[in-house]
Amino acid sequence: MISENIDRNIYEEVIRSARPVLLCFFTSTIFHSELVGLVQELSRQYESIRFCVVPEEDHEFFFEKFHFGGTPIFIFLAHGIEKGRLLGSVSADRLRAFVERNIREPHEKQSSRPASVKSPDG
Numbered sequence: 173m174i175s176e177n178i179d180r181n182i183y184e185e186v187i188r189s190a191r192p193v194l195l196c197f198f199t200s201t202i203f204h205s206e207l208v209g210l211v212q213e214l215s216r217q218y219e220s221i222r223f224c225v226v227p228e229e230d231h232e233f234f235f236e237k238f239h240f241g242g243t244p245i246f247i248f249l250a251h252g253i254e255k256g257r258l259l260g261s262v263s264a265d266r267l268r269a270f271v272e273r274n275i276r277e278p279h280e281k282q283s284s285r286p287a288s289v290k291s292p293d294g
Contacts, residue, residue, distance in 0.1 A: 178224040180233040186224060187252040192275060193222045197231055198244035207244055210264050218271060248274040 178186055178195070186193055194214075198207050208225060215223040226234055231243070238247055238254065246258040246267065255277065258270045 178226050178230075180230050183233070183237070186222070187249060189222055189249075190251070191220060191222045192255075193224060193249040194271065195234070195238075195247040195249065196223065196225045196244070197234065197240070197247070199228050199231075207261070210262075210267060213264065214268060214271060217268075218275070221271065221275070246270065250274070 186195075194211075196207070196211050198204060211223050211225060215221070234240075238257075240247075240257070240259075242259070244259075244261055246262070247254060248256045248258075248271070255274045256270065258267065262270075
């Protein structure tokens with residue numbers, strides 16, 4: 173699926189999605205267009221995954237849900253459960269490997285908590 177912008181208004185729809193979701197957070201930097209291009213390329217290769225680019229102005233809302241400290245960060249969800257996250261600027265190969273690993277690993281083996289649950293220290 174072609175990448176799309178997501179904001180706090182459709183957060184619940186995204187975490188309840190039956191399809192896996194890759195949330196992409198990054199700021200408007202010199203690398204922004206490269207990262208968006210990379211996400212768009214992957215969205216064409218993995219049509220079964222919903223790729224969502226979160227606008228910078230909504231990062232704070234999502235920070236409360238996912239507890240991340242910086243960008244870029246990519247968070248992979250399956251049935252509302254965080255399966256993995258990838259931090260920092262990444263190559264196409266590294267992001268592709270991250271996606272592949274998360275769609276291949278059985279959901280039950282993950283120890284992640286539901287996306288809507290805060291961590292014990294938060």
